[in-house]
Amino acid sequence: MKRRKTQSQEEILTILKDSKSALNHDMLQAKLTKKVDRATIYRILNRFSDDGIVHKVIGDDGKQYFAFCLNCDEEKKQHTHNHFHFKCLKCGKMECLKHEIDVSLPKGYTSETFNGLISGYCSDCS
């Protein structure tokens, strides 16, 4: 199943690349110049996520946030992101924290996905 290049897709990718913080559907739709259907936005985002181009984070608000992958090891088959995200309770921005975490699991446990989120106030909003 080969991917095709569409305008909506390109624009969404550009927005995510330019954004310093993770975006949810609402925020993304607000930034789009032309109207794109909600279902389409989700389908594009999930496609990106499946392809490992962006990562998906569930916020404390239960919403899905998407962030463009930076400094990821592209060569690895296993596309993992064991870092925390920080969400500012005032300005709302959600950003990646550089430091990679490694959690020791109990014996016999295997890890598939990592989702680390810290809420608080950023330096601008403290």
Add this chain to the structure above:
Amino acid sequence: MKRRKTQSQEEILTILKDSKSALNHDMLQAKLTKKVDRATIYRILNRFSDDGIVHKVIGDDGKQYFAFCLNCDEEKKQHTHNHFHFKCLKCGKMECLKHEIDVSLPKGYTSETFNGLISGYCSDCS
């Protein structure tokens, strides 16, 4: 605003205490002997969460999970839970990982809540 003791409340608390894993609304309702309204269940759970009796975790599925507080430092005003939760993708159980994490935030950042979730397969389901 003083709290009152009700039967539903007590039963839900007991269920959470007895459960080794975090529960969401569905799981809880299934365990209740008598029918309790959905809204009431959520109100009870959020009350517990506000009071620091249970902690709330947002799963990868976007649902709210609640777990009774164990080995928490009751004396602290600041009720923090800087530990990960593990959710098994097969059997669905969600449990606390003992190890407490401490994440270093960028300068000027302050932390309010911690939400760490790892999905994978537990020793029974590997």
Add this chain to the structure above:
DNA sequence: TTGTTAACGCGACAATATTGCAATAATATT
């Protein structure tokens, strides 16, 4: 230019959670 089908738009649907309001019942007060 034409054919194939990935991607889209639209509407319906599902799932989760919250809210307003009247009724109920836990607790305090008399």
Add this chain to the structure above:
DNA sequence: AATATTATTGCAATATTGTCGCGTTAACAA
């Protein structure tokens, strides 16, 4: 024990988020 106060509940309505089916559109290859 009887009564008053109001926290809590049940119910229905509503909000919010995300998915799905399906007919149409358009990207890409032949």
